[in-house]
Amino acid sequence: MMLYENMGVTAEGHFTFGGADTTELAAEYGTPLYVMDENMVRKAVRRFMDSMEKYYGGRGEVHYASKAFSCMEMCRIINSEGAGLDAVSIGELYTAVKAGFDVKKIGFHGNNKTDEELRYAVEVGVGHIIVDNISELERLEKIAAELGKKPSIMFRIKPGIDAHTHDFVKTGQIDSKFGFALETGEAFEAVKQAVACSNVELTGIHCHIGSQIFDIAPFEEAARVMIGFISEIKNKLDYEIKGLNLGGGFGIKYLDSDDPSPFETYMERVSKVVAGECERLGIAQPFIYIEPGRSIAAPAGITLYTVGARKEIPNIRTYVSVDGGMPDNPRYILYGSEYSALVANKANEERSEKVTIAGKCCESGDLIGENMPLQHAESGDIIAVLATGAYNYSMSSNYNRLQKPAVVFVKDGASRVAVKRETLDDIIRNDI
Numbered sequence: 001m002m003l004y005e006n007m008g009v010t011a012e013g014h015f016t017f018g019g020a021d022t023t024e025l026a027a028e029y030g031t032p033l034y035v036m037d038e039n040m041v042r043k044a045v046r047r048f049m050d051s052m053e054k055y056y057g058g059r060g061e062v063h064y065a066s067k068a069f070s071c072m073e074m075c076r077i078i079n080s081e082g083a084g085l086d087a088v089s090i091g092e093l094y095t096a097v098k099a100g101f102d103v104k105k106i107g108f109h110g111n112n113k114t115d116e117e118l119r120y121a122v123e124v125g126v127g128h129i130i131v132d133n134i135s136e137l138e139r140l141e142k143i144a145a146e147l148g149k150k151p152s153i154m155f156r157i158k159p160g161i162d163a164h165t166h167d168f169v170k171t172g173q174i175d176s177k178f179g180f181a182l183e184t185g186e187a188f189e190a191v192k193q194a195v196a197c198s199n200v201e202l203t204g205i206h207c208h209i210g211s212q213i214f215d216i217a218p219f220e221e222a223a224r225v226m227i228g229f230i231s232e233i234k235n236k237l238d239y240e241i242k243g244l245n246l247g248g249g250f251g252i253k254y255l256d257s258d259d260p261s262p263f264e265t266y267m268e269r270v271s272k273v274v275a276g277e278c279e280r281l282g283i284a285q286p287f288i289y290i291e292p293g294r295s296i297a298a299p300a301g302i303t304l305y306t307v308g309a310r311k312e313i314p315n316i317r318t319y320v321s322v323d324g325g326m327p328d329n330p331r332y333i334l335y336g337s338e339y340s341a342l343v344a345n346k347a348n349e350e351r352s353e354k355v356t357i358a359g360k361c362c363e364s365g366d367l368i369g370e371n372m373p374l375q376h377a378e379s380g381d382i383i384a385v386l387a388t389g390a391y392n393y394s395m396s397s398n399y400n401r402l403q404k405p406a407v408v409f410v411k412d413g414a415s416r417v418a419v420k421r422e423t424l425d426d427i428i429r430n431d432i
C-alpha cells in the first residue's frame, strides 16, 4: 500500500515518513509543511553514483539538478555525498556557493543567462558553463577575457528527440528554446566558432531530452545521436570533445500504478550504447555526466496539510480543503500532475472515498488533485501528499500573500528545520 519503502504506519494508525510520526511533525512545526527524508536523498544519490562506478568504470559524475529542490541544507547533503550540482540561475548558484559546495563540480545552465550570471559563474570558478546560444558564447568570451579566466564550456544540443510523450518521436524538437539544433548544422557551426575562441575551452556537449520519462529507449537514442556528433566533430575538425552530459529526466512513482524503469537499468542500457557507439566510430569514450533532479528529490519529500472545510456536492464531488494549495504545489494547476495522498492520522483505514483536495486560494483551479482515493477526511485531520520533494518548494510562490511553509528534514525519526516558515513580516519585507 505504501508508495516508498521509508513510509509506514504506527500502531495507532499514524503515517510515518523516514521514521518520524507525521502527525507529530504537523503538531510540532505546523502546517502546511514540507518534509524531506535525508536518508532517501542520500540513497538515491548513492544509487546513481554506484551505477556510474559500475557501468562507466567511475568515468563520470552525477550532478543533482538543484532546480528540483534547492536550499542550503540540500546542497550540503549532496556535496557530502561527493556528487556535483546543476544550477540554472545565479540564485541556485549562490545558494550552493554559500552552502560551501565544491564549485568545481557545478555545471551552470540556463537558456538566457544574464551578464551578471555569467560573470558570477566565472568568478566563483564553476566546473563548466553549459552554453545555450551564440550570443551567450560571445558575451562569455568577453567576460572571461575581462576577468583573465578561461572557463570550461559545454554546448547544449537539441538532439532532435522529443521524449515528453510516452512514445518518443524524432521531430519537432527544432522548436525548442533550449540549445543548438543538430539537424540544421547550427550546432556544428557553433562548435567551429567555439574551437576558435581563446578565452573559453569547449570540453563537452550536453543534452536533456525531457522529464518524468519512463522509457529508456529515448535516452539510448539521445546517447547515440550525441556520440555521433562527437565523432563528426573529431572527423571534420580534428577536435576531441572529452565530456558528454546526458542530462536528467528519469521518471518516478507518483501513483501506485506508475512503473518507471529503475535507474540502474537506465545506466546499464545507456552505457552499452555509449561504449558500443564509441567503439564502432573509433573514438575515445567521453567522461559522462548525468543530471537527475526529480528522481533524487521527489520521492524524498511529502507535504503535510490540515483539513479545514469539507463540502459534499451530491452527485458531483466532495471537496476536502487544505491550508495550502497552488502556492506550495503549483503542479496540478500547471500540468495536471497527479499525486497520491492519505490521511496521516487515519493511515490504517481504507482509502474509501474519492475526493478533490482543494487549496485555499481564490482560483477554482487551485487543486492538489481530483478523484484522489482518500480515507474519510474531516476538519482537523492531517493530509499527507506524497512524492512532493521535487518542483514543489522550488516552484512555490506567495500567491494570495500566503507564507511559504517551512522545510523540515527527517533522519531516522529525528527532525530539524532546514528552511524556516515565512512570517507575516517576510511577506512585507520588500514593500516600501
Ligand SMILES: *Cc1c(COP(=O)(O)O)cnc(C)c1O
Residues within 6 Å of the ligand: 065, 067, 068, 086, 109, 208, 210, 211, 212, 247, 248, 249, 250, 291, 292, 293, 294, 295
Ligand atoms: C530540469 C533539468 C534536469 C533535471 O530534470 P529531472 O527531470 O528533474 O531529472 C537536468 N538537466 C537540465 C539541463 C534540466 O533543465
